[in-house]
Amino acid sequence: MTAATATGPAATVRGAPLGRLLGAELRWVLRRPRTIAFLVLFALVPVVIGAGVAIADRAGGPGRGLIGAVAGNGLVLPVAALTVSLALLLPLAVAMAAADALAGESAAGTLRGLLVAPVGRLRLVVMKAFGVLVVAAAATLVIAVLGVLCGLVVVGWAEGQMVTLSGTTLGFGEAMGRVALAAAWTTGQLLAVGAVALAVSSLTEHPLVVLAAVLGGVIVSGVLAAIPALSWLQPYLLTTGWSAGADVLRDPLPLDGLGESTLRALCYLVVGAGVTVARMLRRDA
Amino acid sequence: MTAHSVIGPAETGTGPVATPAARVSGLRKVFGSTVAIDGIDLEVPAGSVLGMLGPNGSGKTTLIRMLLGLTRPTAGTVELLGHPVPAAADLALPHVGALVEGPxxxxxxxxxxxxRRLAAAEPLLATADIRPAVAAALERVGLTAAADRRYRGYSLGMKQRLGLAAALLVxxxxxxxxxxxxxxxxxxxxDVRRIIAELHAAGTTVIVSSHLLAEVEATCTHVAVLxxxxxxxxxxxxxxxxAGTGGLIVVTPEADAAVRALRAAGAxxxxxxxxxxxxxxxxDGPPAPEIIALLVRTGIPVxxxxxxxxxxxELFAQLTEDGS
Amino acid sequence: MRRFGRPVAAAVAVAGLVGLGLLAVPAGAGAQPELPPVTPEELVRSVLEAKPGPFAGTVEAENALGLPALPGLPAAAADGTSTARVWAGDERQGRVQLPTSDSERTFVTDGATFWTWDSDTREVTTGSRAAQPGRGPAVDPATAAGELIDRLGGSSTLAVDGTAEVAGRPAYELVLAPQPTERTLLREIRIAVDAEKRMPLRLVVLANGSPDPALRIGFTDVAFGPQDPALFTFTPPPGSTVRTAPAERPGNRRGAPNAQVRTVGDGWDAVHVAERGAQAPGNIPDLDRIGTRVSGPWGSGRLITSVVGSVLVTDDGRIAAGAVPEQVLTEALTR
Structure with missing residues (x-):
């Protein structure tokens, strides 16, 4: 130790412990008012759907589709809420987190502080990706938990069971497993969105550019999918697989759609991570 | 493995120091078609307080950002505490505190x-030392009273003090x-002057960029003018x-005649x-009373x-106005 | 590390793109498997006699029939791709699930009783198996192709056109083409028959004048072997409405009740003529907005044509349909 001191700079520690960095990032993400606001918003999604279904159920017969399937069948609510939110709200939240992670920090002048500390550039990407992961996971968790609670309390449950779209019934335990699967799958899709958003975030200093890019991407994907002449494009679009979330409500559980969309998400994740790292290793801060 | 002693400034301050705190050579940075830094060679001796002077847009901040590895030079090399930057910036930066481009x-x-967030990223700070280090840094810049208020409500001066505190965490x-x-x-x-003096006394090398010249003159041992x-x-x-000191200034409406008269007298x-x-x-010529007497004798009004x-x-004005 | 970091990161990004491409491009039709030669007649006989046993699979139907979108018709009838999940048990047991993006219809039979379930209406229809014609919707290529071979074998030229791989299984390509005397809109029907189980795995219908299939139904995934018996029974879930299908009125509600169906001709150009009477106009879609008005010695009516067939609905309540041009329909009406 003393010898190390004597040899001077060569004995320097290479970086702060990674766990400490991740902890700092976690605190930063969860202290941010925007994150809290989004989580509250996500807590409201199942409540609003549940209340709406309960009212509509009293007024008339059940509606069609996934929301209709919630009526009297509360354990479907978390899955329906996740599917509805995945269309726009969840990607928006993740894009926001990714926008703040690099572009926002750069614009606020706080990225310099971290780089000078120093946080190595690769570690910085890991740290920031972790922050986005936290937001994605927290958002789906809030929807899933509030969805289950609200489903049981507001909508009521089908004798403690979940009625699948296929007309079979699942016990409470298996139903919880299905909700957990939906949440995990949704988080996976969101991580792909987050990785791409982080890549955009690493390329710009304007957080709004990231939001616009992600929302634009989601909306344009939807439009492209609706054009029959461009059907060849569909297998490349992340959003193509987003209807697979409803698969957890089928019985026997079909894994094809969930698996394929997860693999596609993984590819997007890898592309996003590669671009982010390549860019951040050289980015002027 | 975990027990690294922090290399105190005292160790670098005592005895002869071989490596300069910072050295750049042939440094050049081009943003698009704008040349921000054009071939700078500079050595900052360890233990010195270097005042970096220059008008706005002269490249001070760009030079500092390249020193810290935040920006990559277009050409040239940077060494910080003996380590090449940005390649080995992570070896040097733990020993470097910085306040760049405002807090x-x-x-x-x-x-x-x-x-605390920044302290968590400091490699030289043990996790248990984060709280006391943050408290000490806040105390040093006089922010203890406002430490638990949101940064949003800070005045410009408080923000600046907080930035200073971040540079002084370890x-x-x-x-x-x-x-x-x-x-x-x-x-x-x-306070800033006092802190710089304290750092200097402890053997820490300080690079200060400023356009407040009195500030630099009061605190610096070295100067670099951009x-x-x-x-x-x-x-x-x-x-x-x-180098620029000495001589007598004589104010007269007939300056050209005065020059001729004085040169004729051998001055x-x-x-x-x-x-x-x-x-x-x-x-080097005649003493001042004689010069004035000579001018008056010649009929030149003084x-x-x-x-x-x-x-x-004055020096700054001379140096930076030469080009224009 | 930083020097190598960027190329590595870039390579990772490119690998992701490649992966995306691999996912998007369907597993290419591999080399045609080598199979012992078989004559068409042998193949047809083996198909008709085959007992493939229990299996589970996924069927994808690609529809380019060019049918007009009719209200009241299942979504699968419109052009596009639809999927069905199929299970077959030992004897007359079956389960078919037709998923859409946010709902599902399920058909289950245990051999004696059938159930249908619609998640949108939460209605269960149940009845004795005898009351239900067929085995549920003929969505799987095995059933559909079996019926076609049965019906068309006699008026076709048969050929085995090489081999193919369907759902990862080697198969013979059986081609049924209409004999020259048949006046049909269809060019040929290609049936991929599993080499081992002799079960049709894929059915492709090609119409005259188009190189692209008008209809393609095929397994994308099939596994033979014993199936969970629980799949072939159905317990109406809580909150559902159960309706019992009356035994004396077979057929589904959407069909023409009490229709007398007679078939004119046989084989490819067979025409089915039904007398539905002028009543119950609500049961069929309003035809005034689709089809073209035609008239002739047989009367007048509306003609709806698609790539693979035509339907003529006369004003006096007769319906003629077949995989034939208009002229054959009107001839059948006058006969």
Whole structure:
């Protein structure tokens, strides 16, 4: 130790412990008012759907589709809420987190502080990706938990069971497993969105550019999918697989759609991570 | 493995020091078609306080950012505490504290939380030491009272102090301060001066960029003057000032006649450069009373005569106005 | 590390793109498997006699029939791709699930009783198996192709056109083409028959004048072997409405009740003529907005044509349909 001191700079520690960095990032993400606001918003999604279904159920017969399937069948609510939110709200939240992670920090002048500390550039990407992961996971968790609670309390449950779209019934335990699967799958899709958003975030200093890019991407994907002449494009679009979330409500559980969309998400994740790292290793801060 | 002793500034301060705190050579940075830094060679001796001077847009901040590895040079090399930057910046930066381009903090966190976040990223800070280190840094810049208020509500001076505190979280071997007195009231400016003096006394090398020349003159041992991306002067403050010092300034409406008369009398004389109707007379000729007597005898009106004392402001003006 | 970091990161990004491409491009039709030669007649006989046993699979139907979108018709009838999940048990047991993006219809039979379930209406229809014609919707290529071979074998030229791989299984390509005397809109029907189980795995219908299939139904995934018996029974879930299908009125509600169906001709150009009477106009879609008005010695009516067939609905309540041009329909009406 003393010898190390004597040899001077060569004995320097290479970086702060990674766990400490991740902890700092976690605190930063969860202290941010925007994150809290989004989580509250996500807590409201199942409540609003549940209340709406309960009212509509009293007024008339059940509606069609996934929301209709919630009526009297509360354990479907978390899955329906996740599917509805995945269309726009969840990607928006993740894009926001990714926008703040690099572009926002750069614009606020706080990225310099971290780089000078120093946080190595690769570690910085890991740290920031972790922050986005936290937001994605927290958002789906809030929807899933509030969805289950609200489903049981507001909508009521089908004798403690979940009625699948296929007309079979699942016990409470298996139903919880299905909700957990939906949440995990949704988080996976969101991580792909987050990785791409982080890549955009690493390329710009304007957080709004990231939001616009992600929302634009989601909306344009939807439009492209609706054009029959461009059907060849569909297998490349992340959003193509987003209807697979409803698969957890089928019985026997079909894994094809969930698996394929997860693999596609993984590819997007890898592309996003590669671009982010390549860019951040050289980015002027 | 975990027990690394922090290399205190005292160790670098005592005894002869081989490696300069910072060294750049052939440094060049081009943004698009703008040349921000054009071929700078500079060495910052360990233990010195270097004042970096230059008008706005002269490249001070870009130079500092390249020193810290935040920006990659287009050409040339940077060494920080003996390590090449940015390749081995992670070896040097733990010993470097910096306040660059104004303080950057998150408005929704308190000053203390902001500092804790940065302290968590300091490699030399043990996890258990984060709280006391943050408290000590806040105390040192006089922010203890406001530490638990949100950064959003800080005044410009408080923000600047917080930025200073971040640079002082751990004992450093080099502290880089970019416009540290920006937005500070006179008391704050005095505090900055005191802190720089303390750092200097502890053997820490300090690089201060400023356009407040009195500030630099009061605190620095060395000066580097930048102009349009180039280095126009560098060296010890004392010798730079001495080089331009001396002589007598005689203010007269008939400056040209005065120059002729003085040169005829064997004195070295020339017109001042700033267009003022005045003449500079070197010390190597006749003493001042004789010169004035000579001019009066010749019938040249003398409005004022004073010793020429170069201060940094004058030196700076000379250096940076040469090009234009 | 930083020097190598960027190329590595870039390579990772490119690998992701490649992966995306691999996912998007369907597993290419591999080399045609080598199989012992078989004559068409042998193949047809083996198909008709085959007992493939229990299996589970996924069927994808690609529809380019060019049918007009009719209200009341299942979504699968419109052009596009639809999927069905199929299970077959030992004897007459079956389960078919037709998923859409946010709902599902399920058909289950245990051999004696059938159930249908619609998640949108939460209605269960149940009845004795005898009351239900067929085995549920003929969505799987095995059933559909079996019926076609049965019906068309006699008026076709048969050929085995090489081999193919369907759902990862080697198969013979059986081609049924209409004999020259048949006046049909269809060019040929290609049936991929599993080499081992002799079960049709894929059915492709090609119409005259188009190189692209008008209809393609095929397994994308099939596994033979015993199936969970629980799949072939159905317990109406809580909150559902259960309706019992009356035994004396077979057929589904959407069909023409009490229709007398007679078939004119046989084979490819067979025409089915039904007398539905002029009543119950609500049961069929309003035809005034689709089809073209035609008239002739047989009367007048509306003609709806698609790539693979035509339907003529006369004003006096007769319906003629077949995989034939208009002229054959009107001839059948006058006969």
């Amino acid at each position: 950057g903090f998150h408005p929704f966190l308190t000053g203390r939380e902001n500092l 004992p450093r071997r080099l502290v880089v301060l970019d416009e540290p007195t920006n937005g500070l009231d006179p008391a704050g400016t005095r 102009q349009s991306g180039g280095l126009v002067a560098t060296g010890e403050l004392a010798s730079l000032l001495a 070295t004389a020339y017109r001042t450069r700033d267009g003022e109707p005045a003449v500079v007379v070197s010390d 409005h004022e005569a004073r010793r020429r004392r170069t201060n940094l402001e």
